Amino acid sequence: MRVSSEARGQLAVKFQVLFPHLDERQRRLLMGAEARILGHGGIRAVAQAAEVSETTVRKGVDELEAGAEPLGRVRRLGGGRKRAAEVDPGLRPALLALVEPDMRGDPMSPLRWTTKSTRRLADELTRQGHRVSADTVADLLREEGFSLQANAKTVEGAQHPDRDAQFRYINDRAKEHMGAGDPVISVDTKKKELVGQYKNGGREWRPKGLPTQVRTHDFLDRQGPGKAIPYGIYDVAANTGWVGVGTDHDTAAFAVASIRRWWKARGSHDYPQATRLLITADAGGSN
Numbered sequence: 001m002r003v004s005s006e007a008r009g010q011l012a013v014k015f016q017v018l019f020p021h022l023d024e025r026q027r028r029l030l031m032g033a034e035a036r037i038l039g040h041g042g043i044r045a046v047a048q049a050a051e052v053s054e055t056t057v058r059k060g061v062d063e064l065e066a067g068a069e070p071l072g073r074v075r076r077l078g079g080g081r082k083r084a085a086e087v088d089p090g091l092r093p094a095l096l097a098l099v100e101p102d103m104r105g106d107p108m109s110p111l112r113w114t115t116k117s118t119r120r121l122a123d124e125l126t127r128q129g130h131r132v133s134a135d136t137v138a139d140l141l142r143e144e145g146f147s148l149q150a151n152a153k154t155v156e157g158a159q160h161p162d163r164d165a166q167f168r169y170i171n172d173r174a175k176e177h178m179g180a181g182d183p184v185i186s187v188d189t190k191k192k193e194l195v196g197q198y199k200n201g202g203r204e205w206r207p208k209g210l211p212t213q214v215r216t217h218d219f220l221d222r223q224g225p226g227k228a229i230p231y232g233i234y235d236v237a238a239n240t241g242w243v244g245v246g247t248d249h250d251t252a253a254f255a256v257a258s259i260r261r262w263w264k265a266r267g268s269h270d271y272p273q274a275t276r277l278l279i280t281a282d283a284g285g286s287n
Contacts, residue, residue: 003038003045011049019050025063032060084136091130095140098124170280177278178237183271184278187259189250190230190243231258235270242266 011034019027031050035042035057043061047054085092098121118134118141125132141147174184229250233242242265244258259279267277 003041007038008045008049011046015050028056028060029064030060031057032062032064035061036064084132085140088130088132091125091132092140092144094125094128094130095121095137096144099141099146173278174236174280177276181271182274182276182278183267184236184280185259185262185267186234186236186280187255188232188282189255190232192227192229192250195228195247229254231255233259233262235267238270 014034015027015031018030022030027050031046031052035046038045043054043057047057050057118137122132122134122137125137177184227247229246229248231244231246231254233244234240235242242262244261246254246258248254263277267274
């Protein structure tokens with residue numbers, strides 16, 4: 001049977017679509033099945049369409065005809081390409097010298113003061129003679145106990161001698177107010193958000209392929225409301241939060257107006273006998 005070029009083209013398309021989702025044995029079985037369907041000349045036609053050797057296709061045919069049980073693994077134990085770190089024993093120490101220069105390498109490493117992305121690390125390792133990809137670098141780093149982490153605000157400057165006394169004073173005043181039935185609140189401005197057809201963080205469920213259309217640039221429209229400014233108020237004793245939203249600027253007047261709105265809407269009802277209000281705030285912006 002002569003297999004037409006059109007049939008081989010259809011097989012090639014099928015293999016291109018399916019192969020990325022199959023392991024090696026599944027690919028062999030698929031090619032073997034197609035070759036058996038085609039009959040005489042099928043092995044050669046399938047090999048050409050899949051761009052593999054005829055021997056590989058013939059193995060697939062043999063496995064199908066033998067009716068072998070499903071294998072627990074694709075390759076025999078020890079088969080397959082060896083890992084980069086096994087082929088190049090110096091790769092792992094070279095990588096650690098880059099990411100831990102103070103402990104294991106040269107403090108003047110070229111990446112000592114640069115962003116240590118896996119791509120930059122792979123480029124530098126390749127420059128040193130260790131041919132490696134960014135994905136392999138990521139795998140090696142995970143094996144060594146590294147992970148992607150954000151900066152942590154833990155390093156402080158010199159501590160003020162009255163720091164503890166200040167916080168003890170604030171804590172004592174808060175206890176005094178709550179003990180007398182007076183409210184204690186903590187206030188802060190939250191992240192500002194653009195109002196209107198602007199790009200904002202987060203996702204929402206929408207029909208596939210139909211995302212909400214927003215503006216290309218975030219230039220504010222003078223006719224629109226502009227930015228929404230949330231002002232958070234936390235009632236310490238009641239352990240409840242309240243958020244007011246304004247569209248004016250983040251000013252002291254806005255902070256006072258937000259606290260007044262909270263008092264009229266919530267505070268005066270929760271603390272009808274209160275004669276004073278303790279407000280704690282950080283030292284940024286309008287506060």
